[in-house]
Amino acid sequence: MARPTSGAASAQAQANTSFDVEISDKWNIGENPNGGYLTATSLQAMRHTAGQPDPLSVTTHFLRPGSGATGGVVETQLIRPGRRSTTVTGQLHQGDKQRLQVVAAFGDLSAESSSEINHSLDLPPVDLPPPDDCVSRVGLEQGVDLPIMSRLDIRLDPKWAAAGASDHAEVSGWIRFADGRPADTLGLVLFGDAFPPSLFSLLGRVGWVPTLELTVHVRRRPEPGWIRARFSTTDLHNGMLIENGELWDSTGKLVAQSRQLALLL
Amino acid sequence: MARPTSGAASAQAQANTSFDVEISDKWNIGENPNGGYLTATSLQAMRHTAGQPDPLSVTTHFLRPGSGATGGVVETQLIRPGRRSTTVTGQLHQGDKQRLQVVAAFGDLSAESSSEINHSLDLPPVDLPPPDDCVSRVGLEQGVDLPIMSRLDIRLDPKWAAAGASDHAEVSGWIRFADGRPADTLGLVLFGDAFPPSLFSLLGRVGWVPTLELTVHVRRRPEPGWIRARFSTTDLHNGMLIENGELWDSTGKLVAQSRQLALLL
Numbered sequence A, B: 001m002a003r004p005t006s007g008a009a010s011a012q013a014q015a016n017t018s019f020d021v022e023i024s025d026k027w028n029i030g031e032n033p034n035g036g037y038l039t040a041t042s043l044q045a046m047r048h049t050a051g052q053p054d055p056l057s058v059t060t061h062f063l064r065p066g067s068g069a070t071g072g073v074v075e076t077q078l079i080r081p082g083r084r085s086t087t088v089t090g091q092l093h094q095g096d097k098q099r100l101q102v103v104a105a106f107g108d109l110s111a112e113s114s115s116e117i118n119h120s121l122d123l124p125p126v127d128l129p130p131p132d133d134c135v136s137r138v139g140l141e142q143g144v145d146l147p148i149m150s151r152l153d154i155r156l157d158p159k160w161a162a163a164g165a166s167d168h169a170e171v172s173g174w175i176r177f178a179d180g181r182p183a184d185t186l187g188l189v190l191f192g193d194a195f196p197p198s199l200f201s202l203l204g205r206v207g208w209v210p211t212l213e214l215t216v217h218v219r220r221r222p223e224p225g226w227i228r229a230r231f232s233t234t235d236l237h238n239g240m241l242i243e244n245g246e247l248w249d250s251t252g253k254l255v256a257q258s259r260q261l262a263l264l265l
Helices: A035-050 A185-191 B035-050 B185-191
Strands: A003-006 A017-023 A054-062 A070-080 A086-094 A097-107 A152-156 A169-177 A211-218 A227-237 A240-248 A254-263 B003-006 B017-023 B054-062 B070-080 B086-094 B097-107 B152-156 B169-177 B211-218 B227-237 B240-248 B254-263
Touching (some): A017 A035, A035 A070, A035 A097, A054 A185, A097 B070, A185 A254, A211 B254, A254 B227, B017 B035, B035 B054, B035 B070, B185 B254
Antiparallel strands (some): A169 A227, B054 B097, B169 B227, B211 B254
């Protein structure tokens, strides 16, 4: 849990505020903490500075890998408070090096009735076999160790779970916290960066696919239960790729979308 | 053109650098400068600080509308220099108020041969009638004045150009600078925010659709000539929407993708 160490974290603060954070190694992918986990940890501090509960738009630039089982500092700055959305930046440092540069707009997604707009468009949820008929991510031969699977329960649609089995790059499945607690809107940001690379179904073992930049839009607070997710890559060029993701809650409502720019090493 | 006014704009600079910029009113949509134009203007300054030519990933939070026919200051900060990509932040101020918060990763997209990755995936270009069989954006009844159309030549596929004519929210067409100069990678960022809202084909006149946050990924340097573009909205909920865009150059290669979170007022 983020804990402020200097400055005043009110919605009026214009100065930088620093928060001490603990970075666990239980969320590692290979030897480094998962980027979605580091982003969600940074967002805990940034949310405090924003004074609003839900991240509407989150963009993280991953500057260097983080380190697990050690501390860190998140420096936040209130850029623009507003009634509908508040923009905050966050910088995660460990040791003397900055690891993440984050910018996020926060708002209140419980205020569903505030809009007079009647129109809506929705992406229908991806069709999936029941979780028990899916394949745990633990069983995939991905070429990296996955300590994060002690914290997350991820079940993949079998049709994407065999290396190089498909003629396109897609992965879909179910995700929840392993300890059974329901996901909040920060959890959705983490879930947006927790699946195996969608290139796996096309190319097989691709090892670590480092993310340069991740943007997640949270669209609704999720109802408790399994989250459905689909990730796909249709743009891979010169060793860089864009992966899109969509997440739905247990009622079938779209709760988040993600897009990341990543490197194929 | 951005001009540094303080600090040293070398790739080693860690301190803030300030650039004076001119903001024209010739790029207005209604009474305020287009957000893509303000972003591209900020990127000119940020590129100077980055020391690398091409924006790979650009995220802008629009805090307040800008003002045309007046000056501004872009404050840049070098966050993380790197061989493959360099992350820089930029803050556009006019008067005593910040208008934009930008973060971007810059690199060199001329270095096409640097990757040993042979795999590629490409989105095929949208099918369009020839530009002369399309409809100028000038002729659309959108409910806002469009000074920007003195600077941009935008031709829309007629099937999307009638208000509320479609059962889904999409717009596609051609775009180029009105003075005939070819687009560079900064121009692509501007083009990613220059079409009428894709909701027009579904809902008709929607007036100004303010963007909260815009992310553009530039994937290639464009060849000279018309740029093809397609924008669509499949996620509209509680007065907020996500619009996705794709841009291709005159050879049919994907050159950029965009996504924005916007408000339907």
